[in-house]
Amino acid sequence: MRNPRLSILLIVLTISTLSYGQSALQSAPPISDSALVALWDASTANLADTLLGQKIQQAIIHRIALSRKAITPLPTLRGMRDLHSPDSLLRIITWAHSTPEGEWSYMGILAHQAGGSTVALFPLHDARLPVGRGLIDEQLFSEERTPSNWLGASYYALVPFVWHSQPSYLLLGVAGATELVTRRVVESLQFDKSGAPHFGIPCLMYQRKQYRRMLWSHGRRVAMTLHPIDDGRRILIDHLSPSRPEFSGMPQFYGPDFSQDVLELSPAGSWVYQFDQEVAAPKPPVSDSVPKK
Structure with a gap:
């Protein structure tokens, strides 16, 4: 039978922030590595079953909560992205x-x-x-979001920086895909004084305008380079163009045009978009981080 205290714990976690200290609830023991791997394998075999995904989410939350450590060891789960900051906070x-x-x-x-x-x-x-045909609503560049209405993504890189004297982070990832189009994101994250996280702080500068995040759509059959370089001081970005002029405005036909841009961290803590930069020997592009159907 389901542990009632654990049920209450998970409901509270779903609607608000919950901190665990010396008074952490003593409930069922954390899920074992083997049980978590089995649950993950079952979910991987049936990706459309989001109830299994919720069980995984709850099990990991419970395990971290009981350990009282953000960097609680987890088994390797293929397809899961697990990132942490250099200071492990x-x-x-x-x-x-x-x-x-x-x-x-x-x-x-x-x-x-x-x-x-x-x-x-x-x-x-x-x-x-939805990604749909890949067209991006410009409003997404300027919206602040919270964990309850998160712009979902699979993040593969985390870059710490300081903005307005507060620890902040850039998150790079894949934010959805269809059979024709992949959408990528540079997300920003900061915690307020109460400890609540906010996705989308206005730290990104593009042609003298401030944005909270940046998104790109490109053809699913091509790879787009989007990753940190120079010890995290710059973000390398493949510039995207249509394969033919008549395909302008149709993201499924967009791909790298052999020029590269960067987001560069300024002394003031903002990330400034710069076009046509000379960058030596970039690393291989990161995969789409989307499971194959």
Whole structure:
């Protein structure tokens, strides 16, 4: 039978921030490595079953909560992205599920070591913004979001920086895909004084305008380079163009045009977009981080 205290714990975590210290609830023991791997394998075999995904989310949250450490060891789960900051104070775990519409939804967990043996845990709930034909609503560049309406993504890189004297982070990832189009994102993240996380701080500068995040859509059959370089001081970005002029405005026909741009961290803490930069020997592009159907 399901442990009633654990049920209450998971409900509270779903609707708000919950910090665990010396008074952490004593409930069922954490899930074992073998049980978590088995649950993950079952979910991987049926990606459309989001209930299994929710069980994985709950099990990991429970395990981290009981350990009181954001960087609680987990077994290797193929397809799950597990990132943490160099100081081990922030951890973000993300993964994808297929949908009946032929797109992908995401689940995630944000763990923040608030101090000592106190860890704040935030389940991430995908706002499920469809990729469709790849056209991007410009409003997304300027919206602040929270864990409850997160712009779902599978993050493969985390870059710490300081903005307005506060620890902040850039997150690079894949934010949805269809059979024709992949959408990528540079997300920003910061915690307020109460410890609540905010996705989308206005730290990105593009042609003298401030943005909270940046998104790109490109053809599913091509790879786009989007990754940190120069010890995290710059983000290398493949410039995208249509394969033919008549395909302008149709993201499924967009791909790298052999020129590269960068986001560069300024002394003031903002990331400034710069076009046509000379960059030596970039690393191989990161895969789409989307499971194959």
